[in-house]
Amino acid sequence: MINPHALRLVSGFILFGLVSLAVNAESIPLPPEGSDLVGRIRHVKAQQGDTLIDVAHRNSVGQDEIVMANPTPSRYFWVPGEGTKVKIPDQFILPDAPRVGIVVNVPEMRLYYYPPGTSEVITYPISIGRMDWKSPLGLTKIVEKIKDPTWTPPESIKREHALDGEILPDVVPAGPDNPLGQFAMRLGVKGSYLIHGTGQNKADGIGMMVTHGCMRMYPEDIAQLYPKVSMGTQVNLVNQPVKVGWLGDTLYIEVSQPLDEDNLSYSQLSSLASGLIQKKTAERPGTVINRELLKEALEKPNGIPTAITGKVPVTTQAASPVPQSPSTTTTKPPIPAYTPTTSGQPIRQPGQVATPSYPPRTATPSYPPRTATPVPTTTSNPSYTPPRTSKPVTPSPPDVPPGPPVTPAKTKPEQQMLPPIY
Numbered sequence: 001m002i003n004p005h006a007l008r009l010v011s012g013f014i015l016f017g018l019v020s021l022a023v024n025a026e027s028i029p030l031p032p033e034g035s036d037l038v039g040r041i042r043h044v045k046a047q048q049g050d051t052l053i054d055v056a057h058r059n060s061v062g063q064d065e066i067v068m069a070n071p072t073p074s075r076y077f078w079v080p081g082e083g084t085k086v087k088i089p090d091q092f093i094l095p096d097a098p099r100v101g102i103v104v105n106v107p108e109m110r111l112y113y114y115p116p117g118t119s120e121v122i123t124y125p126i127s128i129g130r131m132d133w134k135s136p137l138g139l140t141k142i143v144e145k146i147k148d149p150t151w152t153p154p155e156s157i158k159r160e161h162a163l164d165g166e167i168l169p170d171v172v173p174a175g176p177d178n179p180l181g182q183f184a185m186r187l188g189v190k191g192s193y194l195i196h197g198t199g200q201n202k203a204d205g206i207g208m209m210v211t212h213g214c215m216r217m218y219p220e221d222i223a224q225l226y227p228k229v230s231m232g233t234q235v236n237l238v239n240q241p242v243k244v245g246w247l248g249d250t251l252y253i254e255v256s257q258p259l260d261e262d263n264l265s266y267s268q269l270s271s272l273a274s275g276l277i278q279k280k281t282a283e284r285p286g287t288v289i290n291r292e293l294l295k296e297a298l299e300k301p302n303g304i305p306t307a308i309t310g311k312v313p314v315t316t317q318a319a320s321p322v323p324q325s326p327s328t329t330t331t332k333p334p335i336p337a338y339t340p341t342t343s344g345q346p347i348r349q350p351g352q353v354a355t356p357s358y359p360p361r362t363a364t365p366s367y368p369p370r371t372a373t374p375v376p377t378t379t380s381n382p383s384y385t386p387p388r389t390s391k392p393v394t395p396s397p398p399d400v401p402p403g404p405p406v407t408p409a410k411t412k413p414e415q416q417m418l419p420p421i422y
Helices: 004-021 051-060 063-069 155-163 200-205 219-226 268-281 291-299 412-416
Strands: 037-046 085-093 103-107 109-115 119-124 138-147 183-188 194-196 208-213 234-238 242-247 250-255 288-292 316-318
Touching: 037 119, 037 242, 051 085, 063 085, 085 242, 085 250, 109 183, 109 219, 119 219, 119 412, 183 219, 194 219, 200 219, 208 250, 242 268, 250 268, 288 291
Parallel strands: 103 234
Antiparallel strands: 037 085, 103 109, 109 119, 138 183, 138 234, 183 194, 242 250, 288 316
16 A cells, blocks of 8 residues: 555655746746836746646746737647747736735736735736636735645535536545645635645646636745735735836836726726826826837737837827827716725625626636737728627727737637636
8 A cells, every 4th residue: 555645745846846947936026116027028948848837837827917918829739839939928017006915906916915025026827717706906915824735525515516527526635635735824804715736737728718716826836925925915906907107217108918807998998098198107207109019019918018209210200199189089988087996995796896897707718718919990990809709899099000900719729728727
């Protein structure tokens, strides 16, 4: 009979070996006063047999992040080839929130940790809740830390997995294949919401909308973060699909795919961006915004900071909202002015409407990979179609370029390769 203690030791050594192959997130110095960007875009060479997702995992980058930075027909089958350069999107605009404790920008699918007593930030990719299992928003804190957690799947999740032919046990014991991984931190939100790891055999889903509301991390990332975070650490869960910030005298914008439940139209997204730009340029009169670069960043959200000021050979104009034609005003209510999450803001529970709120979608999306590739459309009826949805959209102003098309649902082989959902 195999000694269970010996088996645990072997599993631990295997896990340690796998973790050692990955690059832990590094502490990044905070930018000087008046600047908002951290990190840098870099390139690495793929190893023999690497897939794009292997490179993402090894460099602590999420699936959607690596795919948007290196567009390919399929995130699952692309093999770069030994020595091929792969872009690693390791530059970020810090969220517009107090730089204290943990800040999670849900649509960006990224966690920022500000170690106390330092002038540094550490950032990690995360997975978030699907549209029908939303991740919460608001200000909370860490109320429990659990090493080697067990998992008791709720009846609703057991029924969901049973429909796919997978019968979940009443309790999943601790171990390297436990869906919660080796470490978990519970949030002080109504319901059982965790920041947790995952089993090594399910780590490929990091950086996607695949969870039941929890925030899931790579095993090596949660192993690094867990001992740094103390009980009572503040956790600020924000919804910022658009971030705007300075690097020296250059203004940057970073656009992520908005949350499905927010259902933002292109005109609403551009209005949000315009408000943030006006706020950032208020103390720098005369700032000139490159309209073409701004439109391209909004049309192709890829989560990478893009400069929207500076000398460029295209038409520019002073910072101002993207014009909205009265004759093409959408029927949706205008997006309210953006207000960062502050202390005391109520927590949005999964059953509540997101803030700002927009009409709910009528159909559950099939969760195709995010895409930011535009296609030609007729100039007589330009429109913006948010990714991952088949819901019709209302017309956008004539001077705003059309957005990306709806991505067809994954083929059966690709669906079978999707990581399990926990």
